[in-house]
Amino acid sequence: MKYAVLGTGTVGRALASKLVSLGHSTWMGSRTADSDAGLAWAADAGALGTLSTFSGAANAADIVLLAVGGQHALAVVEAAADGLQGKVLVDLTNPLDFSQGFPPRLSVCNDDSLGEQIQAAVPGARVVKTLNTLSNTIMVDPGKLSEPSDLLIAGDDAEAKAVVTKMLVEWGHRPPVDLGGIDASRGLEAWLLLWTRLYGALGTGDFNIRIVR
Amino acid sequence: MKYAVLGTGTVGRALASKLVSLGHSTWMGSRTADSDAGLAWAADAGALGTLSTFSGAANAADIVLLAVGGQHALAVVEAAADGLQGKVLVDLTNPLDFSQGFPPRLSVCNDDSLGEQIQAAVPGARVVKTLNTLSNTIMVDPGKLSEPSDLLIAGDDAEAKAVVTKMLVEWGHRPPVDLGGIDASRGLEAWLLLWTRLYGALGTGDFNIRIVR
Numbered sequence: 001m002k003y004a005v006l007g008t009g010t011v012g013r014a015l016a017s018k019l020v021s022l023g024h025s026t027w028m029g030s031r032t033a034d035s036d037a038g039l040a041w042a043a044d045a046g047a048l049g050t051l052s053t054f055s056g057a058a059n060a061a062d063i064v065l066l067a068v069g070g071q072h073a074l075a076v077v078e079a080a081a082d083g084l085q086g087k088v089l090v091d092l093t094n095p096l097d098f099s100q101g102f103p104p105r106l107s108v109c110n111d112d113s114l115g116e117q118i119q120a121a122v123p124g125a126r127v128v129k130t131l132n133t134l135s136n137t138i139m140v141d142p143g144k145l146s147e148p149s150d151l152l153i154a155g156d157d158a159e160a161k162a163v164v165t166k167m168l169v170e171w172g173h174r175p176p177v178d179l180g181g182i183d184a185s186r187g188l189e190a191w192l193l194l195w196t197r198l199y200g201a202l203g204t205g206d207f208n209i210r211i212v213r
Numbered sequence: 214m215k216y217a218v219l220g221t222g223t224v225g226r227a228l229a230s231k232l233v234s235l236g237h238s239t240w241m242g243s244r245t246a247d248s249d250a251g252l253a254w255a256a257d258a259g260a261l262g263t264l265s266t267f268s269g270a271a272n273a274a275d276i277v278l279l280a281v282g283g284q285h286a287l288a289v290v291e292a293a294a295d296g297l298q299g300k301v302l303v304d305l306t307n308p309l310d311f312s313q314g315f316p317p318r319l320s321v322c323n324d325d326s327l328g329e330q331i332q333a334a335v336p337g338a339r340v341v342k343t344l345n346t347l348s349n350t351i352m353v354d355p356g357k358l359s360e361p362s363d364l365l366i367a368g369d370d371a372e373a374k375a376v377v378t379k380m381l382v383e384w385g386h387r388p389p390v391d392l393g394g395i396d397a398s399r400g401l402e403a404w405l406l407l408w409t410r411l412y413g414a415l416g417t418g419d420f421n422i423r424i425v426r
Contacts, residue, residue, distance in 0.1 A: 103400075105323050110406065149425040152407075179410045187316075187407035193323070194365075194400035197392045202426065209422040212362040213415065 001167075004029055004061035004083075006054050006076050007068035008038040011092065011136040015065055016041060018140040020048045022170060029057030029080065058083025063090065063163065064125075070095040070107065070114055077122050085124035088160045090167075091115050091185070092131045092139075094192050103196035106189060115154065115185025126160035128153060129185045130168070130176055133195060135205035142172045142208070149208035151176035154184035177211060214380075217242055217274035217296075219267050219289050220281035221251040224305065224349040228278055229254060231353040233261045235383060242270030242293065271296025276303065276376065277338075283308040283320065283327055290335050298337040301373045303380075304328050304398070305344045305352075307405050316409035319402060328367065328398025339373035341366060342398045343381070343389055346408060348418035355385045355421070362421035364389035367397035390424060 005016040006029040019026040025048050030038045033053045042051040050060070058064050058080040064087050068076050073093040077084065095114040096104040108114055115129040130153040131139050138144060151168060153176040155161050165175050179187065199205050218229040219242040232239040238261050243251045246266045255264040263273070271277050271293040277300050281289050286306040290297065308327040309317040321327055328342040343366040344352050351357060364381060366389040368374050378388050392400065412418050 109403075110318050110322055145425045147423075147425045152411075154410075177411070177414055179414050184410045187410040190322075190403040190406035193403035197367075197397045197400040198365075198390070198424070201390055201392050202424070204426070207424055207426045210360075210425050211411065211415070211420055212358045212360045212423050213417070213420045 001063055002061045003027070004057035004064040006057060006064060006066050006080060008035050008041065009067070009069070011139070012065075012067040013037065013041050014136040014140050015067055016049065017045065018171065020045045024048065026050070027052050027057035027060045029054040031079075054080040055083050058087065061087065063088045063167065065090045065092060066118070067092050069093070071097075073114055073118060074121050077118055077125070081122050084122045087125055088163050089118070089122065089125040089127045090131070090164055091118050091127055091129045093118070094132050094189055096192060103193070103200065106193065109190055110186065113183070113185035113189050115182050115189065119156065119182045126155070126157040127182055128155035128157070128160050128164045129182060129188055130154070130164060132188055133191050134208055137206050138208055140171060144206065145208060147210065148174055149210045150174060152179050152188055153177070154179045154182055154188060156181045214276055215274045216240070217270035217277040219270060219277060219279050219293060221248050221254065222280070222282070224352070225278075225280040226250065226254050227349040227353050228280055229262065230258065231384065233258045237261065239263070240265050240270035240273045242267040244292070267293040268296050271300065274300065276301045276380065278303045278305060279331070280305050282306070284310075286327055286331060287334050290331055290338070294335050297335045300338055301376050302331070302335065302338040302340045303344070303377055304331050304340055304342045306331070307345050307402055309405060316406070316413065319406065322403055323399065326396070326398035326402050328395050328402065332369065332395045339368070339370040340395055341368035341370070341373050341377045342395060342401055343367070343377060345401055346404050347421055350419050351421055353384060357419065358421060360423060361387055362423045363387060364421075365392050365401055366390070367392045367395055367401060369394050
């Protein structure tokens with residue numbers, strides 16, 4: 001599988017470096033294809049890593065990971081739209097609005113979600129929401145936690161969810177709990193209103209939940 | 214400690230029966246003080262159990278548990294307000310709106326919460342939000358789950374949170390994670406948007422989360 005990671009911030013670089021470490025050809029996409037962070041990553045990544053535009057990266061890949069701030073998510077998928085047709089698009093974004101400080105509010109919630117808005121913006125992509133509820137440290141190294149924990153997944157395309165499940169298991173995660181269609185992003189994103197409170201209470205973002213039955 | 218449970222539905226009866234089983238004098242409060250469900254509970258409960266009005270129950274108790282549907286919560290605390298002054302008021306409610314079917318939406322969220330609205334409606338009460346994220350089965354018998362799990366708690370009054378923590382530990386729970394002030398109810402209530410999806414995916418409400426660090 002060839003991967004694209006859209007976004008050259010901390011989360012995007014952590015994901016792209018993980019993919020390269022597993023031997024996957026990985027394209028990072030940025031707005032200009034010459035961001036300092038992206039060039040530094042590509043220099044480190046070696047032969048498997050390439051810096052490109054959002055569209056160039058998406059066109060090169062089989063699986064595209066969207067790892068930008070929620071406020072940029074729709075603009076980025078629109079910029080990459082020609083490369084996203086038929087592709088698995090992993091949506092890691094959260095519609096966080098920090099304009100009134102910490103903890104953030106959500107800019108969309110309850111009756112709608114960013115996951116649904118992304119699927120509507122690129123109807124030809126097979127959007128899968130997952131990983132939005134983890135720090136980037138735990139995303140790429142779940143073994144750092146003291147016990148196994150659970151991921152959740154949502155999307156309208158069962159085959160795309162199976163592809164993403166395989167990717168997560170390769171990273172060391174347990175198979176995620178399938179919440180159903182992309183509209184379950186409402187729940188996955190609302191969790192951030194609790195996650196940010198737990199972050200404050202625990203003093204770290206390096207935690208996750210385990211579903212106990 | 215003397216307890217009141219406001220609400221004679223499934224959740225209220227489970228809580229009140231638990232309290233009686235632990236040897237605590239318990240008043241159930243209902244709108245009319247002669248509901249069939251309340252009278253049946255009082256007959257079963259024996260000498261420790263009394264059915265009363267919302268106000269009568271609150272006046273009799275040291276700790277008051279609010280266990281009514283979210284849509285009734287404010288009217289009930291207003292009806293009981295004279296008995297709630299200085300009391301610990303445990304808010305188990307969720308602002309769930311099922312008018313558009315399942316899963317429900319929230320009738321208040323993001324910038325506000327029902328927990329905050331309840332505290333504002335009875336400023337003399339010491340409101341503590343907890344237990345809203347569990348089925349009534351697991352509320353009163355956490356040992357039914359296969360592993361220890363975590364509760365969360367929020368409120369402006371540290372002493373009231375300590376009193377409620379002691380109650381929860383008596384019921385078999387681990388000490389809850391303290392999320393801070395009553396405004397953290399925003400997170401605790403938003404969790405229901407995910408809880409209802411998990412309920413659908415797992416096919417049961419008898420689950421909880423364990424925080425893994």
